[in-house]
Amino acid sequence: MNERILEHDNQVVRRFFALDTQTYREGALNLKTKELLGLVASLVLRCDDCISYHIAQCREAGVNRDEFFEAFSVGLVVGGSIVIPHLRRAVDFLDQLETMPA
Amino acid sequence: MNERILEHDNQVVRRFFALDTQTYREGALNLKTKELLGLVASLVLRCDDCISYHIAQCREAGVNRDEFFEAFSVGLVVGGSIVIPHLRRAVDFLDQLETMPA
Amino acid sequence: MNERILEHDNQVVRRFFALDTQTYREGALNLKTKELLGLVASLVLRCDDCISYHIAQCREAGVNRDEFFEAFSVGLVVGGSIVIPHLRRAVDFLDQLETMPA
Amino acid sequence: MNERILEHDNQVVRRFFALDTQTYREGALNLKTKELLGLVASLVLRCDDCISYHIAQCREAGVNRDEFFEAFSVGLVVGGSIVIPHLRRAVDFLDQLETMPA
Amino acid sequence: MNERILEHDNQVVRRFFALDTQTYREGALNLKTKELLGLVASLVLRCDDCISYHIAQCREAGVNRDEFFEAFSVGLVVGGSIVIPHLRRAVDFLDQLETMPA
Amino acid sequence: MNERILEHDNQVVRRFFALDTQTYREGALNLKTKELLGLVASLVLRCDDCISYHIAQCREAGVNRDEFFEAFSVGLVVGGSIVIPHLRRAVDFLDQLETMPA
Numbered sequence: 034m035n036e037r038i039l040e041h042d043n044q045v046v047r048r049f050f051a052l053d054t055q056t057y058r059e060g061a062l063n064l065k066t067k068e069l070l071g072l073v074a075s076l077v078l079r080c081d082d083c084i085s086y087h088i089a090q091c092r093e094a095g096v097n098r099d100e101f102f103e104a105f106s107v108g109l110v111v112g113g114s115i116v117i118p119h120l121r122r123a124v125d126f127l128d129q130l131e132t133m134p135a
Numbered sequence: 136m137n138e139r140i141l142e143h144d145n146q147v148v149r150r151f152f153a154l155d156t157q158t159y160r161e162g163a164l165n166l167k168t169k170e171l172l173g174l175v176a177s178l179v180l181r182c183d184d185c186i187s188y189h190i191a192q193c194r195e196a197g198v199n200r201d202e203f204f205e206a207f208s209v210g211l212v213v214g215g216s217i218v219i220p221h222l223r224r225a226v227d228f229l230d231q232l233e234t235m236p237a
Numbered sequence: 238m239n240e241r242i243l244e245h246d247n248q249v250v251r252r253f254f255a256l257d258t259q260t261y262r263e264g265a266l267n268l269k270t271k272e273l274l275g276l277v278a279s280l281v282l283r284c285d286d287c288i289s290y291h292i293a294q295c296r297e298a299g300v301n302r303d304e305f306f307e308a309f310s311v312g313l314v315v316g317g318s319i320v321i322p323h324l325r326r327a328v329d330f331l332d333q334l335e336t337m338p339a
Numbered sequence: 340m341n342e343r344i345l346e347h348d349n350q351v352v353r354r355f356f357a358l359d360t361q362t363y364r365e366g367a368l369n370l371k372t373k374e375l376l377g378l379v380a381s382l383v384l385r386c387d388d389c390i391s392y393h394i395a396q397c398r399e400a401g402v403n404r405d406e407f408f409e410a411f412s413v414g415l416v417v418g419g420s421i422v423i424p425h426l427r428r429a430v431d432f433l434d435q436l437e438t439m440p441a
Numbered sequence: 442m443n444e445r446i447l448e449h450d451n452q453v454v455r456r457f458f459a460l461d462t463q464t465y466r467e468g469a470l471n472l473k474t475k476e477l478l479g480l481v482a483s484l485v486l487r488c489d490d491c492i493s494y495h496i497a498q499c500r501e502a503g504v505n506r507d508e509f510f511e512a513f514s515v516g517l518v519v520g521g522s523i524v525i526p527h528l529r530r531a532v533d534f535l536d537q538l539e540t541m542p543a
Numbered sequence: 544m545n546e547r548i549l550e551h552d553n554q555v556v557r558r559f560f561a562l563d564t565q566t567y568r569e570g571a572l573n574l575k576t577k578e579l580l581g582l583v584a585s586l587v588l589r590c591d592d593c594i595s596y597h598i599a600q601c602r603e604a605g606v607n608r609d610e611f612f613e614a615f616s617v618g619l620v621v622g623g624s625i626v627i628p629h630l631r632r633a634v635d636f637l638d639q640l641e642t643m644p645a
Contacts, residue, residue, distance in 0.1 A: 034529045037536065041506070045514035045566050046528075052562065053522045056212045056555050061201035066168055067209060070175045074213040075523065077176045077419075079284070080487070082526035083213075098245070099163035106249035107169060110158045111176040111185075113383075113419025114257045115279065118286035120250075121238045128241065136427045139434065143404070147260050147412035148426075154256065155420045158249050177421065179523075181590070182385070184424035200551070208555035215485075215521025216563045217585065220592035222556075223544045230547065260416045265405035270372055271413060274379045278417040281380045281623075283488070287417075302449070303367035308376060310453035314362045315380040315389075317623025318461045319483065319587075322490035324454075325442045332445065340631045343638065347608070351464050351616035352630075358460065359624045362453050381625065386589070388628035464620045469609035474576055475617060478583045482621040485584045491621075507571035515577060518566045519584040519593075 057090070065094040069104050076108030079119050085126045092130055101127060159192070167196040171206050178210030181221050187228045194232055203229060261294070269298040273308050280312030283323050289330045296334055305331060363396070371400040375410050382414030385425050391432045398436055407433060465498070473502040477512050484516030487527050493534045500538055509535060567600070575604040579614050586618030589629050595636045602640055611637060 039047055057067045068091045075083035091101065105123065109116050141149055159169045170193045177185035193203065207225065211218050243251055261271045272295045279287035295305065309327065313320050345353055363373045374397040381389035397407065411429065415422050447455055465475045476499045483491035499509065513531065517524050549557055567577045578601045585593035601611065615633065619626050 034533065038528065038532050041510050041532075043507075043510040043514055045562060046510060046517060048558070048562050048565075049514070049517050049522075050525075052555060052558050053212055053525070055558075056208055056522075060205050061199070062171075062205045066171065067205065069164070069168065069172060070206060070209045071213065073172045074175050074179045074209065077180055077421075078213070078523045080523050080526060083523055097163070099247075102245050102247040102250060103162050103164045103169070104172060106158055106247055106253070107172045107176065109250060109253050109419075110155055111173065111180070111420050113415075113422070114253075114260075114417050115282045115284050115287055115383075116419070117254075117257070118284060120242065124242050124245075125238065136431065140426065140430050143408050143430075145405075145408040145412055147256060148408060148415060150252070150256050150259075151412070151415050151420075152423075154249060154252050155423070157252075158420075179521075180421045182421050182424060185421055201553075204551050204553040204556060208553055208559070211521075211556060211559050213522050215517075215524070216519050216559075216566075217485075217588045217590050217593055218521070219560075219563070220590060222548065226548050226551075227544065257416055260412055264409050265403070266375070266409045270375065271409065273368075273372065273376060274410060274413045275417065277376045278379050278383045278413065281384055281625075282417070301367070303451075306449050306451040306454060307366050307368045307373070310362055310451055310457070311373060311376045311380065313454060313457050313623075314359055315377065315384070315624050317587075317619075317626070318457075318464075318621050319486045319488050319491055320623070321458075321461070322488060324446065328446050328449075329442065340635065344630065344634050347612050347634075349609075349612040349616055351460060352612060352619060354456070354460050354463075355616070355619050355624075356627075358453060358456050359627070361456075362624075384625045386625050386628060389625055461620055464616055468613050469607070470579075470613045474579065475613070477572075477576065477580060478614060478617045479621065481580045481584050482587045482617065486587055486621070505571070511570050511572045511577070512580060514566055515580045515584065518563055519581065519588070 065091070065096060068094050069096065069100075073104055073108045073111075076105065076116055076119060076123070077112035079112070079116060081119055081122055084119060084123050088123060088127055089130065092127075098127075098131075167193070167198060170196050171198065171202075175206055175210045175213075178207065178218055178221060178225070179214035181214070181218060183221055183224055186221060186225050190225060190229055191232065194229075200229075200233075269295070269300060272298050273300065273304075277308055277312045277315075280309065280320055280323060280327070281316035283316070283320060285323055285326055288323060288327050292327060292331055293334065296331075302331075302335075371397070371402060374400050375402065375406075379410055379414045379417075382411065382422055382425060382429070383418035385418070385422060387425055387428055390425060390429050394429060394433055395436065398433075404433075404437075473499070473504060476502050477504065477508075481512055481516045481519075484513065484524055484527060484531070485520035487520070487524060489527055489530055492527060492531050496531060496535055497538065500535075506535075506539075575601070575606060578604050579606065579610075583614055583618045583621075586615065586626055586629060586633070587622035589622070589626060591629055591632055594629060594633050598633060598637055599640065602637075608637075608641075 072087035174189035378393035
């Protein structure tokens with residue numbers, strides 16, 4: 034789907050997508066920390082697709098289950114009970130990832 | 136001001152405040168990472184007081200200027216240009232902290 | 238699903254869930270009023286799962302159809318037309334509840 | 340200020356303001372409940388001016404301090420710690436109202 | 442579904458729906474501009490149903506693909522990467538509309 | 544203040560600021576329409592600084608008072624009564640601009 038968006042010749046949209054990728058590159062903060070930042074930002078803004086994406090990225094970056102739950106706890110306390118349905122789907126998605134063969 | 140809130144005998148409010156403190160304690164994730172999570176969550180939800188609070192906490196936890204700007208960049212890209220006025224005030228607050236004697 | 242979240246040993250998450258339950262207990266405000274507050278908060282924050290949950294709780298607490306629509310009207314006016322798709326699903330859910338045998 | 344907005348001949352804006360007033364009129368739900376709904380909606384959407392307005396209206400409708408704190412607790416738990424700075428200002432405003440002669 | 446909402450005798454809800462319709466009528470700003478405003482507002486508030494509705498209205502008002510992408514780019518930059526999943530569905534919906542016979 | 548942000552060597556932040564400027568350039572949509580889109584997006588996201596900025600830009604692009612109020616009406620109806628305090632400040636700012644010598 035991203036391809037269909039990017040094939041349209043709109044430079045602002047294309048540059049935004051490039052910038053989005055660049056944002057999570059290893060720098061002063063390591064990849065794992067940056068992906069955790071993206072995850073918690075997605076949780077408090079309550080975007081399921083974004084949450085799943087960052088969970089997958091975090092997992093590749095080596096985030097373990099205890100660390101995931103601590104990140105979830107920050108998102109839950111900052112964002113409130115309105116985050117709970119998204120947290121449910123987040124844990125469900127994480128459980129699915131963990132049962133898949135590496 | 137927190138005192139005036141907590142002196143009222145409402146157990147839910149009191150417990151929430153206690154839970155909020157507990158959330159940022161060192162655990163599977165270290166203090167610095169947790170405070171950075173709180174900072175980026177506050178940025179994308181655009182709460183100036185929360186941003187200032189977490190900048191001060193991050194600074195005590197040893198976050199340096201490069202790391203701050205990388206955290207800011209995640210908040211800016213996830214949250215969009217609507218974050219910019221808050222980012223201005225965040226950088227202004229950070230500048231003030233850095234000119235204060237330790 | 239809540240069980241799977243709570244079986245993980247994260248005290249902040251567990252305490253938040255306990256606090257969430259405690260919040261809606263009868264107190265200075267009665268149960269019905271508190272559930273209506275939860276419903277309107279969910280409407281303006283536009284969380285379908287939360288809306289359905291509080292509609293069911295309100296109904297058990299004795300909220301009738303006229304009262305539901307007045308609560309909906311507050312959510313709609315405070316939150317704006319962006320609430321409309323959620324209001325549609327809310328009314329649909331309420332209609333389903335009302336056709337179920339008690 | 341409302342006068343300056345309403346003196347401009349825009350029918351949608353004028354009708355919205357009239358509808359906003361109508362929303363909180365006594366109906367199937369009483370005035371007190373409706374103002375509490377407006378207060379909690381304003382808390383979770385984090386609008387200080389709206390919070391102060393509904394606190395004043397609630398007080399006129401007879402909401403007491405215990406009831407205020409229970410309404411605050413719902414707003415705090417649903418909306419999360421990001422609500423705290425607004426809660427501080429809400430309690431401060433309530434304290435001011437309570438020290439004013441009736 | 443709107444019918445089921447409107448058949449209930451709640452004047453605030455009915456008036457809000459009438460006002461919502463009136464908002465997008467040709468006036469000092471033409472219909473196309475107003476629908477584009479509704480579209481970008483829906484994008485940054487991230488409501489898929491509202492986005493689809495305004496895309497269909499914009500298309501009837503003569504908005505072409507380049508114009509759509511420029512409106513999307515404003516929504517993306519103001520609202521940030523959290524808008525991306527909604528932008529994907531928006532482009533998907535637009536593609537479907539464009540393949541349908543007029 | 545932007546200068547102080549941009550003098551720090553963070554490429555993501557700098558590129559975001561450049562992209563933000565590029566977004567409102569005349570293209571398939573004219574400057575006036577794009578600034579109106581930015582204004583309504585800022586209204587529904589309730590950012591006073593962003594609203595003032597886009598009001599000033601809209602004014603330079605030739606938006607007249609009737610057009611401003613129609614844009615405001617879209618923001619008000621989409622975003623709800625929670626937008627009202629921001630609308631007050633918006634009209635106040637517009638009044639100030641209009642009394643300044645060109």
